[in-house]
Amino acid sequence: MPAFDKVLSGLGLLVVAAPVLLLAVFFGAFLCNRRLQEHTIGRLIQGTITISLLAAVTAGVLMLWHRIAQHPIELGDWVITPHYHLKFEFVLDLLSLSYAGLTLVLCATIGAFSTRYLHRERGYQRFFVLFGVFLLGMLTASLSDTVETLFAGWELVGLSSVLLIAFFHERPSPPRNGLRVWVVYRLCDVALLLAAILMHEINGAGDFDHLVGKNAWPAHDPLLIGPHFTLLGVLFIIAAAGKSALVPFSGWLPRAMEGPTPSSAVFYGALSVHLGVFLLLRVSPVLDSSIWLSVFLVLLGLATSAYAYLVGRVQTDIKSALAFASLTQVGFIIAEIGLGFRYLALVHLLGHACLRTLQFLRAPSLLHDHHQLENAIGARPREEGVMWEGRLAPGLQRWLYRFALERGYLDSLLDKCVARPFVASFRALDALETRWARLLDGERPPAAQPKPAPRPPS
Amino acid sequence: MNLSAWPWLELTLLLPLMGAAVAALIKTPNTAARSSLAFLIGTLACATGAGLTFTEGTVRSWHGFAVDEVAAPMLPAFALLHFLTLLGTAKSRVSPMVCVRLLLAAFVNLGAVTAQDGWGIVTLLALGVLLPLWDLLSRGAPARGFLLHMLLFVPLLIVGWRMAENGQELGYGLLLLALLLRGGIAPLHGWLPTLFQGAKYGAAMVFVLPLLEVLAALRLLLPATPVWMLDAASMACLVTAVYGGGMAVVQDETRKFYAHLCVSQTSLVLFAVMLHTSNGLTAALCLWMSSMLALAGLAFSIRALEARFGALALHEHHGYYEQVPGLAVCFLITGLASVGFPGTIGFVPMELLISGSVEQGLWVSGTLAVAAMLNGIAIMRAYFALFTGKRPTTSVSLQVTPVERVGIVIITVVVFLGGWFSPGVVSSRHGTADKLLDRSSSQGTVHPGR
Numbered sequence: 001m002p003a004f005d006k007v008l009s010g011l012g013l014l015v016v017a018a019p020v021l022l023l024a025v026f027f028g029a030f031l032c033n034r035r036l037q038e039h040t041i042g043r044l045i046q047g048t049i050t051i052s053l054l055a056a057v058t059a060g061v062l063m064l065w066h067r068i069a070q071h072p073i074e075l076g077d078w079v080i081t082p083h084y085h086l087k088f089e090f091v092l093d094l095l096s097l098s099y100a101g102l103t104l105v106l107c108a109t110i111g112a113f114s115t116r117y118l119h120r121e122r123g124y125q126r127f128f129v130l131f132g133v134f135l136l137g138m139l140t141a142s143l144s145d146t147v148e149t150l151f152a153g154w155e156l157v158g159l160s161s162v163l164l165i166a167f168f169h170e171r172p173s174p175p176r177n178g179l180r181v182w183v184v185y186r187l188c189d190v191a192l193l194l195a196a197i198l199m200h201e202i203n204g205a206g207d208f209d210h211l212v213g214k215n216a217w218p219a220h221d222p223l224l225i226g227p228h229f230t231l232l233g234v235l236f237i238i239a240a241a242g243k244s245a246l247v248p249f250s251g252w253l254p255r256a257m258e259g260p261t262p263s264s265a266v267f268y269g270a271l272s273v274h275l276g277v278f279l280l281l282r283v284s285p286v287l288d289s290s291i292w293l294s295v296f297l298v299l300l301g302l303a304t305s306a307y308a309y310l311v312g313r314v315q316t317d318i319k320s321a322l323a324f325a326s327l328t329q330v331g332f333i334i335a336e337i338g339l340g341f342r343y344l345a346l347v348h349l350l351g352h353a354c355l356r357t358l359q360f361l362r363a364p365s366l367l368h369d370h371h372q373l374e375n376a377i378g379a380r381p382r383e384e385g386v387m388w389e390g391r392l393a394p395g396l397q398r399w400l401y402r403f404a405l406e407r408g409y410l411d412s413l414l415d416k417c418v419a420r421p422f423v424a425s426f427r428a429l430d431a432l433e434t435r436w437a438r439l440l441d442g443e444r445p446p447a448a449q450p451k452p453a454p455r456p457p458s
Numbered sequence: 459m460n461l462s463a464w465p466w467l468e469l470t471l472l473l474p475l476m477g478a479a480v481a482a483l484i485k486t487p488n489t490a491a492r493s494s495l496a497f498l499i500g501t502l503a504c505a506t507g508a509g510l511t512f513t514e515g516t517v518r519s520w521h522g523f524a525v526d527e528v529a530a531p532m533l534p535a536f537a538l539l540h541f542l543t544l545l546g547t548a549k550s551r552v553s554p555m556v557c558v559r560l561l562l563a564a565f566v567n568l569g570a571v572t573a574q575d576g577w578g579i580v581t582l583l584a585l586g587v588l589l590p591l592w593d594l595l596s597r598g599a600p601a602r603g604f605l606l607h608m609l610l611f612v613p614l615l616i617v618g619w620r621m622a623e624n625g626q627e628l629g630y631g632l633l634l635l636a637l638l639l640r641g642g643i644a645p646l647h648g649w650l651p652t653l654f655q656g657a658k659y660g661a662a663m664v665f666v667l668p669l670l671e672v673l674a675a676l677r678l679l680l681p682a683t684p685v686w687m688l689d690a691a692s693m694a695c696l697v698t699a700v701y702g703g704g705m706a707v708v709q710d711e712t713r714k715f716y717a718h719l720c721v722s723q724t725s726l727v728l729f730a731v732m733l734h735t736s737n738g739l740t741a742a743l744c745l746w747m748s749s750m751l752a753l754a755g756l757a758f759s760i761r762a763l764e765a766r767f768g769a770l771a772l773h774e775h776h777g778y779y780e781q782v783p784g785l786a787v788c789f790l791i792t793g794l795a796s797v798g799f800p801g802t803i804g805f806v807p808m809e810l811l812i813s814g815s816v817e818q819g820l821w822v823s824g825t826l827a828v829a830a831m832l833n834g835i836a837i838m839r840a841y842f843a844l845f846t847g848k849r850p851t852t853s854v855s856l857q858v859t860p861v862e863r864v865g866i867v868i869i870t871v872v873v874f875l876g877g878w879f880s881p882g883v884v885s886s887r888h889g890t891a892d893k894l895l896d897r898s899s900s901q902g903t904v905h906p907g908r
Contacts, residue, residue, distance in 0.1 A: 079810070081888045159799070166842060170848050179842055422707075426705055437651065
């Protein structure tokens with residue numbers, strides 16, 4: 001059925017082409033130095049998501065109707081040399097369409113919410129440009145069938161995410177936190193890049209189907225055994241850990257809450273934080289290649305859940321509390337993947353993302369909701385439940401409290417062990433270079449500052 | 459009208475020289491700038507014509523200069539670099555002598571890329587040194603460090619090539635050392651931050667960004683340099699790429715940040731050349747062009763900012779986004795393009811480089827990825843420092859001028875369209891890389907294991 005295949009391919013391409021066109025409009029406006037009206041931007045966003053969503057739903061229904069489990073969409077070889085092969089390819093299957101559908105539904109909700117929430121905000125257009133970049137990145141990553149396509153989408157999501165964290169850029173802390181998130185993202189992108197290269201080494205191509213066979217997700221043909229696959233699995237886990245804020249990279253998650261609420265909802269409550277999970281689901285056959293990888297994944301997931309639960313208990317602002325609650329569930333989903341429950345993990349992911357988006361969007365009106373609840377029941381709602389921590393020894397309680405308050409010391413650990421030595425050593429080299437340059441130029445080094453006299457003990 | 463019969467090459471080389479002569483006779487800075495801009499537009503058009511006629515199969519040569527497969531795509535890119543450099547020079551900082559130096563640099567760079575004779579390349583490389591030195595001295599900036607490095611570079615280049623011509627292995631070693639020095643490979647990179655701090659941005663840009671050392675390595679070194687020398691040089695380049703990236707991350711001055719970014723990017727291109735494999739050379743040829751254009755765009759934004767606000771420190775947040783959003787976008791796009799962000803001109807070359815290096819071991823690819831990561835972090839840090847923070851209040855408009863907007867539009871379009879046209883560029887560069895390798899193997903060099 002070549003005609004039917006073409007229809008499916010066309011629909012799949014339309015899903016991604018719509019946000020590309022949206023960004024082309026924004027880019028054209030930038031080149032012509034034109035500022036778009038708020039209602040124009042709103043309509044553009046609405047139209048783009050509607051087209052993409054209709055295309056995705058139609059493709060899904062057609063595939064269900066004709067009992068097609070997967071449909072690859074080949075865009076041709078982007079770059080082909082005898083030694084190198086770069087291919088952009090999409091795939092329509094249960095996993096990709098589910099995640100793309102989730103992305104579109106949540107982006108439609110957030111888009112509609114944001115047009116009102118950010119009304120007359122100074123950076124209105126900037127927000128929606130970044131939102132468009134995020135949408136394109138998510139859809140590209142969701143539908144990707146080669147590791148390069150996934151990497152392209154992955155990077156777009158990372159960039160838009162960081163720039164949205166720094167959205168309120170007149171304050172010093174959003175850019176500072178944005179930079180910190182960027183550092184973690186870049187660090188983990190190195191792992192994904194190396195995984196891509198290793199895939200090329202193993203299969204001669206970056207196609208997922210070369211790796212896991214032609215069967216539709218989550219089944220796979222070959223038994224992937226060997227040290228190469230274990231290394232590949234480790235690299236994928238590191239990449240996913242960075243994107244999904246798993247331990248030990250969890251420190252960036254509360255920092256990411258600096259951005260506007262809609263972006264926090266869509267990024268850290270729903271979609272971006274699950275992108276690492278999506279990656280692990282996509283390459284899950286690789287994770288089966290070694291029992292140790294699965295065990296490691298389960299432990300990583302559970303450790304992240306425990307950490308996020310503890311830290312979330314002491315948060316004093318609603319967005320951070322929700323972010324850690326979200327992370328708790330992400331940890332469980334990761335553990336489910338490690339245990340081999342792929343469908344359960346997918347369903348868990350979809351449900352959790354929807355619930356968390358709703359919670360994030362209601363977060364600014366929490367007090368109002370609470371008042372309405374009190375008015376409805378005529379009294380204050382009773383707090384129920386058992387605080388199990390109360391049964392612990394007082395010393396342990398205090399330690400746990402402090403551990404949670406300091407967010408597991410993860411940030412300070414990374415600061416102390418990685419960031420500070422790095423900056424100190426390069427600053428020392430810089431000082432050395434400056435002295436060398438001065439020496440060559442025949443300049444006198446600046447006079448040494450006299451050391452201040454020691455202060456008398458008070 | 460047969461366009462391929464036009465003397466494109468001759469005009470490409472002569473127009474900058476004529477422009478320099480005209481600019482030297484003009485006393486008014488603005489008139490000199492306008493006339494130079496006209497000559498550079500003409501040069502750009504002729505360079506494009508020369509490149510296009512070569513792709514149509516017409517090979518032209520003129521007094522030892524010729525358009526070949528290496529020069530054809532680089533000619534328009536070089537001409538664009540010089541055009542953008544003048545376009546980005548603020549009116550208050552332009553003078554007839556600045557225009558003269560820029561046009562002479564255009565002649566030197568365009569001449570070097572088209573020169574077919576080894577001595578021609580060596581002469582132009584040595585002459586090129588005089589222009590930034592002239593700029594440094596005319597500004598009264600410290601020039602001794604630069605001069606000392608170049609006093610080492612020029613004799614090494616000349617003696618090295620003389621000995622290499624006679625087939626002496628030591629000659630290739632000296633030549634290699636000269637090119638590593640010119641490329642700013644650590645620890646021979648001390649002149650680069652000094653140059654960017656002391657000279658005018660434009661003069662430093664047109665000396666550093668054309669990466670003539672890459673050209674010299676392709677034309678002079680590759681044909682017969684022993685493999686062990688190339689391997690040793692590639693390791694030095696690899697270390698420098700990481701070192702430059704790390705240094706760019708911790709800089710507190712914009713010019714030093716930019717200088718170290720150039721060090722890192724140049725090392726990546728030179729590393730790709732030194733791999734001396736089909737993939738490596740293809741990556742080098744692609745990365746050469748993409749790095750040059752992306753870094754030129756980045757410099758364009760920085761210069762426009764400096765023209766408005768003076769020297770820029772990176773340890774505080776300046777908040778210039780609201781006043782010059784166009785420059786912010788240009789800075790970010792070109793900066794990310796230089797580190798190989800998807801969708802930009804740098805993506806495919808960077809992928810090619812990292813994949814092409816895997817033959818040396820996964821750790822080499824990992825190190826390259828780390829270098830790219832550090833550069834990416836440095837760029838984002840600089841972006842946040844320059845464009846975020848509390849808005850400064852000014853009594854005059856600091857909006858982007860129409861001339862700057864033309865530059866921004868050209869740069870962003872080139873950086874994005876370059877990304878979309880990557881496949882065609884890569885396949886043509888791959889053909890060129892294979893030809894270069896064939897030439898080197900026909901000259902009797904044995905490269906075991908490659």
